[in-house]
Amino acid sequence: MRWVAFYRLFFFILMVFFIRYAGLKSGFTNEVSTLGAVVISLVVFSIEYFISTRRSRDVLAFYVGIALAVIISSILAFIITLLPFMRPASFWVYVAMNLIGIYIFGSFTYHKRHELRILNLFLRSRVTTASCSSKILDTSVLIDGRILGVAKSGFLEGEVLVPRFILKELQRIADSKDHVRRTRGRRGMDVLKEMQKLDSISIHIISDDFPRIKEVDLKLIELAKAKKAKIITTDYNLKKIADIHGIKVLNVNELTFLLKPVIMAGDEIKVKVVKQGKEETQGVGYLDDGTMVVVENGYQFMGRDINCIVVSVLQTEAGRMVFARPKQT
Structure with a gap:
C-alpha cells in the first residue's frame, strides 16, 4: 500500500538524519556517520521485514532467545573480566560474549520454537486440551x-x-x-x-x-x-x-x-459416457468423486454428457456403483 511505503520512507529519512547527527557529535567523520546511519537503518527495516513475514511464535522465540543471550552472556562476561589479565579488554569481552550468545540462543529458540512450552505463556493459546486432543x-x-x-x-x-x-x-x-x-x-x-x-x-x-x-x-x-x-x-x-x-x-x-453426495433412486444426475459396459448397449461414466455410473442403453451417447435418472445404487466394499437410464429418449 502507498501509505505503508510513505511511512517507511519517512522513518528511514528520520533515522538516517538522527543517527548521522549522533555520529558527527561523537567525533566520527561525515562519511562514516552517513554510512553507519544507512547501515543501521537498513538493519532496522530488515528486522521489521522479518517480523512481518513470520508467525508470532517464530518472532517471539527469536527475541526470547536474544533476551536470554544478553542476560547470560553479560553475566559470563562479568565473571571473565574479573580476571586481572582480562580487565583491559573488558569492553571487547562483553561485545564478543553477547554476539556469541545472541547467535547461539537466538538460533536455538527459533529452531526449537514448537517444543518450548514457555512461549505459550506469552501467546493466546489456540488449543484447549480439554476440548481438543492432539x-x-x-x-x-x-x-x-x-x-x-x-x-x-x-x-x-x-x-x-x-x-x-x-x-x-x-x-x-x-x-x-x-x-x-x-x-x-x-x-x-x-x-x-x-x-x-x-x-x-x-x-x-x-x-x-x-x-x-x-x-x-x-x-x-x-x-x-x-x-x-x-x-x-x-x-x-x-x-x-x-x-x-x-x-x-x-x-x-x-x-x-x-462426504460423497447421497444419491438415491429417482435422482437426476449428469454424466459423460466414456466407455462401453459389460453389455453391448451399456455405457459407463464417472461422477466427479469417482463413482462409477452404468447407463442403460448409454453406449449410443459415447463421448457425450447426458442427464440420467438413477435406477438403483449398489454399495460394495470397493465403493459405490450407480445404475441409471438416460433421461432423454
Missing part, C-alpha cells in the same frame, strides 16, 4: 495431500504433532532414485510446509522416538499411547493395527467417502 500425522497422509485442504477449511484444529522419524521417512522417500517416489516425498514435505503457515492449527515437530521399535507404524502406535493422541492417516493397515491397540484413528479416505 493429532499425529503419518507419512501417508502428508504424501496424499488432502489433509491440507481439510486444515484450510477449519475442520482440523488444535495441536498437530509430526514426529522426526516421520520426517526422516519422508526425506528418504524424497531422496529416492525412483522418480515417482521422489515426487511423492517432496509433495509430502511441501504439504507440511504449507500447514505450518496456517493459524488454525499448531504444528509441533517432536523428537520423541522409540529406538527399540524399527517399524514406523508401531512407533506411531506407541507415540499415540504416550501422548494420548489420535493418528491421522490414509493407511488402511495402520488403522487396523491402531484399532487393535485401542488408538483412535482419523482416516482421510473414510472422511472423503462419507
Whole structure:
C-alpha cells in the first residue's frame, strides 16, 4: 500500500538524519556517520521485514532467545573480566560474549520454537486440551495431500504433532532414485510446509522416538499411547493395527467417502459416457468423486454428457456403483 511505503520512507529519512547527527557529535567523520546511519537503518527495516513475514511464535522465540543471550552472556562476561589479565579488554569481552550468545540462543529458540512450552505463556493459546486432543500425522497422509485442504477449511484444529522419524521417512522417500517416489516425498514435505503457515492449527515437530521399535507404524502406535493422541492417516493397515491397540484413528479416505453426495433412486444426475459396459448397449461414466455410473442403453451417447435418472445404487466394499437410464429418449 502507498501509505505503508510513505511511512517507511519517512522513518528511514528520520533515522538516517538522527543517527548521522549522533555520529558527527561523537567525533566520527561525515562519511562514516552517513554510512553507519544507512547501515543501521537498513538493519532496522530488515528486522521489521522479518517480523512481518513470520508467525508470532517464530518472532517471539527469536527475541526470547536474544533476551536470554544478553542476560547470560553479560553475566559470563562479568565473571571473565574479573580476571586481572582480562580487565583491559573488558569492553571487547562483553561485545564478543553477547554476539556469541545472541547467535547461539537466538538460533536455538527459533529452531526449537514448537517444543518450548514457555512461549505459550506469552501467546493466546489456540488449543484447549480439554476440548481438543492432539493429532499425529503419518507419512501417508502428508504424501496424499488432502489433509491440507481439510486444515484450510477449519475442520482440523488444535495441536498437530509430526514426529522426526516421520520426517526422516519422508526425506528418504524424497531422496529416492525412483522418480515417482521422489515426487511423492517432496509433495509430502511441501504439504507440511504449507500447514505450518496456517493459524488454525499448531504444528509441533517432536523428537520423541522409540529406538527399540524399527517399524514406523508401531512407533506411531506407541507415540499415540504416550501422548494420548489420535493418528491421522490414509493407511488402511495402520488403522487396523491402531484399532487393535485401542488408538483412535482419523482416516482421510473414510472422511472423503462419507462426504460423497447421497444419491438415491429417482435422482437426476449428469454424466459423460466414456466407455462401453459389460453389455453391448451399456455405457459407463464417472461422477466427479469417482463413482462409477452404468447407463442403460448409454453406449449410443459415447463421448457425450447426458442427464440420467438413477435406477438403483449398489454399495460394495470397493465403493459405490450407480445404475441409471438416460433421461432423454
